[in-house]
Amino acid sequence: MKIIENSLRFVLLAVPPIVFAGCASTNPGPAFNDVDKTVLTRLGQSVQWQNTNGVAQTVATLLQTNLIAQSAVTIALLNNKSLQAEFGEIGISQAELAQAARLHNIELFGSWRFPNRPPSAVDAEYSATADFLDLLTLPARKKIAAQNLEQTKQQVAGKVLQLAAETQAQFYDLQAKLELVKRLETIVAANDVAADFAQRQYDAGDITDLELHNQQAQAMQSHLDLMNAKAETLAQREQLNRLLGLSGDQINWQIADELPSLPDKELPLENLELLAVNQRLDLAAARNQIEAIATALRLEKKVRFIPVAALGVDTERTPDGQRVTGPTLDLEIPIFDQGQPAVAKLVAEFQQAKDNYDALEVNIRSEVREARNALLAAREAVEFSENNLLPSQQTILKETLLQYNAMQKNSFDLAFAKEREQNAEQSSIEALRDYWIARVELERAVGGRLINETNTFERSTP
Numbered sequence: 365m366k367i368i369e370n371s372l373r374f375v376l377l378a379v380p381p382i383v384f385a386g387c388a389s390t391n392p393g394p395a396f397n398d399v400d401k402t403v404l405t406r407l408g409q410s411v412q413w414q415n416t417n418g419v420a421q422t423v424a425t426l427l428q429t430n431l432i433a434q435s436a437v438t439i440a441l442l443n444n445k446s447l448q449a450e451f452g453e454i455g456i457s458q459a460e461l462a463q464a465a466r467l468h469n470i471e472l473f474g475s476w477r478f479p480n481r482p483p484s485a486v487d488a489e490y491s492a493t494a495d496f497l498d499l500l501t502l503p504a505r506k507k508i509a510a511q512n513l514e515q516t517k518q519q520v521a522g523k524v525l526q527l528a529a530e531t532q533a534q535f536y537d538l539q540a541k542l543e544l545v546k547r548l549e550t551i552v553a554a555n556d557v558a559a560d561f562a563q564r565q566y567d568a569g570d571i572t573d574l575e576l577h578n579q580q581a582q583a584m585q586s587h588l589d590l591m592n593a594k595a596e597t598l599a600q601r602e603q604l605n606r607l608l609g610l611s612g613d614q615i616n617w618q619i620a621d622e623l624p625s626l627p628d629k630e631l632p633l634e635n636l637e638l639l640a641v642n643q644r645l646d647l648a649a650a651r652n653q654i655e656a657i658a659t660a661l662r663l664e665k666k667v668r669f670i671p672v673a674a675l676g677v678d679t680e681r682t683p684d685g686q687r688v689t690g691p692t693l694d695l696e697i698p699i700f701d702q703g704q705p706a707v708a709k710l711v712a713e714f715q716q717a718k719d720n721y722d723a724l725e726v727n728i729r730s731e732v733r734e735a736r737n738a739l740l741a742a743r744e745a746v747e748f749s750e751n752n753l754l755p756s757q758q759t760i761l762k763e764t765l766l767q768y769n770a771m772q773k774n775s776f777d778l779a780f781a782k783e784r785e786q787n788a789e790q791s792s793i794e795a796l797r798d799y800w801i802a803r804v805e806l807e808r809a810v811g812g813r814l815i816n817e818t819n820t821f822e823r824s825t826p
Contacts, residue, residue: 388465388506392458395517396451402521403441406643406812407528411441413451419443423614430620433535433800436608440531441524443609450523457509457516464509467502470494471674485683491692493676497667504663511656515649522645529808531607533801535619538600540797542621545597547789548590554782555583575774582779623796626746631803631814633736637729644728644811650721657717661710668703672696728809735806742799749792757781757788 396413403411412419419442426435441447470492477487562579565571605615641647674694681687764781767773807813 388458388462388509390459390462392455395454395458395513399451399454399517399521399524402517402645403524406521406525406645407437408813409438409441409528411447411451411524413448413454427610427614427617430618431535432620433532433624436535436604437528437531439608439610440527444527444607445609447524447527450520453516453520454513457513461506461509461513464505465502468495468498471676479683483683485681485685487681487683489678489680491676491678493674493692493694496673496675497670500670501663501667504659508656508659508663511652511659515652515656518645518649518652522649525645525808525811527607529804531604532804534600534604534607536623536797536800536804538597538604538619539621539623540793541593541597541600542619543623543793544790545590545593546621547786547793548586548593551782551786552583552586552590555579555586558778559583571774578779582783623793623800626743626750626796626799630743631739631806633739636732636736636806636810640728640732640810641725647721647724647728650717650724654714654717654721657710657714661707661714664703664706664710668707669698671698731809732806735802735809739799739802739806742795742802745795746792746799749788749795754788754792757785761785 400411403409423439423443426439429435431439471494473489473491473493475489477489479485479487559580559582562571562576566573566576601615605611610617672695674692676692676694677689678692679687679689761781761784764773764778768778
């Protein structure tokens with residue numbers, strides 16, 4: 365045993381103490397805190413990993429209120445199970461960094477040979493070896509793993525922003541459907557009254573069969589429209605439940621069932637492409653991928669002609685009691701494989717990563733322009749609908765009803781006016797929904813909020 369201890373001491377003294385001091389931690393907490401800070405800056409909300417009772421209490425408290433878009437996002441970021449699983453990528457990447465910052469373990473070897481005739485002492489041999497190339501490449505390996513960790517943090521933060529955008533879009537869509545259901549319920553009640561009145565008119569001989577059937581068909585169609593709208597609302601709630609990570613009694617939440625009004629001022633829309641290029645997390649992750657591949661390529665080019673070397677010490681005690689001790693060197697000579705395939709692969713990966721980055725930047729700029737145009741078009745549609753189309757159709761319906769009561773218009777004219785007014789109301793709701801979804805999409809395309817909004821839910825932390 366003393367021989368082995370001496371051998372180990374010899375190898376360990378050859379390893380600089382700085383290697384042990386530079387070992388990275390396996391704790392993913394600091395890396396996750398970086399993700400949380402990024403999300404807070406871009407979204408104004410915090411995220412939590414490995415849910416605690418405090419998170420459950422926060423979610424329960426929010427579910428007791430009428431949900432708005434911001435509170436729904438808060439619940440999703442705290443409670444979505446797929447997002448929690450995504451956070452595991454940070455722990456994996458942190459562990460890979462910790463592994464890259466460590467040397468391979470020292471290899472020990474021992475053999476014992478027994479003679480078949482005197483002297484009968486055992487011929488014992490011990491050796492300890494360490495990979496010398498492993499020590500030389502340690503800084504570069506650690507740098508590559510650190511770049512990969514940065515890429516992982518950016519990708520995970522991007523998934524958080526994507527979840528927030530999807531939650532808001534689904535929420536606004538649900539609000540629009542609920543508002544449409546309320547309008548349809550009113551229309552159904554009015555059409556039922558009109559159908560009953562038409563039946564009495566028909567019984568009195570005041571209207572024809574065709575007019576009666578038209579009024580009854582309109583009433584039945586409005587019932588069918590209401591059924592379909594309610595079914596779509598239930599499906600939309602379940603889609604939102606999945607994003608919020610809710611089940612059981614949690615799904616009985618209530619919602620503010622009217623879309624927010626069109627804001628007086630529009631988002632700042634200057635220099636959006638440059639802003640997106642500077643802060644989009646997927647583009648930043650693509651940059652880190654390029655840097656990591658470049659570092660790996662430089663490392664491969666430097667070590668391709670360096671033989672794999674294992675340094676160590678070997679000691680042997682012969683049967684006659686003599687001890688022989690000395691260094692060992694195992695070399696893998698790069699004769700047949702000089703690293704050309706590995707270098708060629710990294711060169712191809714580097715060019716591929718650059719091309720992907722360029723394509724992503726082009727696409728991001730296009731997404732921003734598309735989202736900006738959609739927002740402006742949606743705002744214009746809302747303003748036109750609310751200021752022109754809807755008031756006009758409401759006036760037509762009012763005048764038609766007056767003339768109908770004066771026996772100057774028939775029931776078919778009145779039904780047609782009601783249908784057009786109903787379509788105008790539905791168009792107005794859908795236009796407002798499209799505006800808010802376009803607003804969410806623009807902020808997603810840019811990579812973060814365009815204005816600093818304060819909301820009681822945004823800064824709440826469990």
